[in-house]
Amino acid sequence: MIRSAKMSRYSPAEIEARWQAAWEKDDVFKAVRSAEKPKYYVLEMFPYPSGRIHMGHVRNYTMGDVIARYKIATGHSVLHPMGWDAFGMPAENAAMAIGGHPKDWTYGNIADMRDQMKPLGLSIDWSREFATCDPEYYGQQQALFLDFLQEGLVYRKNAIVNWDPVDMTVLANEQVEGGRGWRSGALVERRELTQWFFKISDHSEELLAALDTLDNWPAKVKLMQANWIGKSRGLQFAFSTIDAPEGFDRIEVYTTRPDTLLGASFVGISPDHPLAKLLEKTNPEIAAFCAECRKGGTTEEAIETAEKLGMDIGLRVRHPFDTSWELPVYIANFILMDYGTGAIFGCPAHDQRDFDFATKYGLPIISTFLPAEDADPKVTEAFVPAKSEKVYYNGKFAGETWQTGEEAVAAAIEACEAQGVGQGVTKYRLRDWGLSRQRYWGCPIPVVHCDACGVVPEKKENLPIELPYDVDFGTPGNPLDRHPTWRNCACPSCGAAAKRETDTMDTFVDSSWYFARFTSPHADTPTVMEDAAYWMNVDQYIGGIEHAILHLLYSRFFARAMQITGHLPESAIEPFDALFTQGMVTHEIYLTRDDKDRPVYHLPEDVTDGKLADGTPVEIIPSAKMSKSKKNVVDPLGIIASYGADTARWFVLSDSPPERDVEWTASGAEAAFKHLGRVWNISTRTTEMPKDEEGEGDTDLLRAMHKTIHDVTMGVESFGFNAAIAKLYAFTATLQKSKAGHTAQREAIMTLAQLMAPMTPHLAEEIWTAQGGTGLITTAPWPKADAAMLIDDTVTLPIQINGKRRAEIQVPADMPKEEVEKRALNHEAVLRILDGATPKKVIVVPGRIINVVV
């Protein structure tokens, strides 16, 4: 039994540890399957174990915690787990930079971060914790991989990587800086390797169509995913070539704008197109050009922003509608082999990129449609109207003369098919997911290369294939490749000596099913159907908008793949019922300049009133993402030490809407702390009040209380935490000024504590106990607003004249519209402004507003 000390001053350091111990002792956050209660699964995107928590974590996990605690109070059986996205490059980089081993570094960081997280008082079931680098986890991931392989969901093909020719190693995109390797500074090249792929593209249509079922996802995320999948309807057809090398008498192209076929002025192929590859073998000029095109990074951004280069390879093709019309063929660096057929036709009049290209290489620019019938067909820039806009087609082709782009495309496909020129095709931009990584600190791909049997899956009983510990990071590249013995194994098929695959998996694989693993985190199969069926789906998923596409799309694919392989029920193929994307925590940047005018950054604690300790004024850059290099960081541990976790939790929720960035300010944190102190003082005052004296305004206080219950409940349910907190501030002020009697005040302060409990659980427990509440506030039922107390007898309606507010009237809430209108028109100010004029129209929105139009 917990007895609070005699209440005097609000001292979080003392109460927070005590209540955390109480929750742990009672196991209140242990997720238990229950037959009576509805379940609720709340999950925040798990962190990378960098070693230090930052304010962004505090905000993210506090939001999830508010939901979890609210759901506990509303009678749910709650699953709120935590784990670690623990594989990845930073651990290897640390090993290279400062020595040590990725495993030791990672587990050390996890221990540190767990220690930093626990004082926040989060409602997490720590018994379910795991790290993706635990062999227990990644062994099950290997089992999933083998099942996917058997189902044909995984295959091998060649793909392009960034190659550092000096370090002789593959580079991640972030390791390519301005087209050069980050360590060696060498110009990066593109190189082909055989790699493993998940067949996510087989599910393009499904993943696109199912977005419509995700009612509780932000529309922007669904839109981004839809655009990423990129479904298009176009025409695939061939240009016949003139005197081309053998096997290339046709060049297949795909276009989404067949209606512009009469504006074609050249054919472009990718430097990786089979024809380009053939020609570069014998033609040194073409070889040099292709090599030039292959310089630089592999990102779409790098390719799209690079200067457009092309080379006329001398080959000519015939236009499908006019065999006397010949077009040149260019190799061009902006054409992707991965999309369509790796070949396009260029229509400079209606595509800005083609326009720039044609201008550069002196190619003809032929208009096929115009904004108006009498518009000048001479083109000075690409005319690219929305596809839904009607335009005038000046060349004879297909469909109406005046039609939208969409109509024209459909008509063009139909016409081409009828003439035997190609066929209508639906394509998707989404590519298969390359999962091979030539790195050590990841989940080993459980396959074996046998001279006799080829690529053979490892036997499940040999899992997990564990990473060897004795590796060296002295030289760049994958230490698994260099390991003296680890690769050696017996072929699972024929038993002969064979070699292990040394590639490991993309860390996106690790994070694509962890949410399912949390439902049975220590099982010896990836999931347990019964547990998965009970806890899935995640009812509320919370994380950063930066994961809007890849992580969420991959997870959606994995849920389908796991369903196909019998690891998830059909009901869980859309694993996240509701998604919320939260904003960042930002802070001002403080800087001075050195003698060369370079910025010198200063920590917030070294700056007071815009000055350093020695009086030097600092430049201030507002609202910047917290980053170590800019020194605009606030350490949550320091804040917890000064003010307590409740203050940190309260502040990160109070100042901004959760989906937007919040600026951390010292004064804001101070204010949050003061406010919690005020609430504490009200509780103390209540306990010291005479118990049997009559007060004044009991009903007014309780009315305000019920309104607050209503508003805060709505706020929590709709992620309006900042608005909910504003209501709590207002109610605190009302309570503080109230002269109500003890019974009403006690009810008010206990209710206030309950409404605050999801945000400031320690303070809430302390007040609950001080007021004689039963049990823990954490498990006490959420207060219910009394509907009768929410209805006002009279309402104040603003009166607008021509949309400008000119007066207001008080009327009974249930007064009929006609009566309200009559009263408004007889209002003194209204009569004065109307000055005898007759209103043309009077709009009365009951309970809202009156607008008089003259």
Added chain:
RNA sequence: GCGGGCGUGAUGGAAUGGUAGACAUACCAGACUUAAAAUCUGUUGGGCCUUGUGCCCGUGGGGGUUCGAGUCCCCCCGCCCGCACCA
């Protein structure tokens, strides 16, 4: 370059298409105090005059829809996120 989002007082922000600026910070003023801190109370978008129950302007800029726009539509500017090997 392409896709998505955001932009409101000195500051963070509030506002189912219906009183723009709730709530908080900061500032200023007052109470308490020998004083300071702490605490409490109050004022504060800009402008105008005739100081009123007053008028005009005001939600990045420009245009539009509507009785009514911060909110919806179009164009522009700025910032942020993503672009498939960062997590």
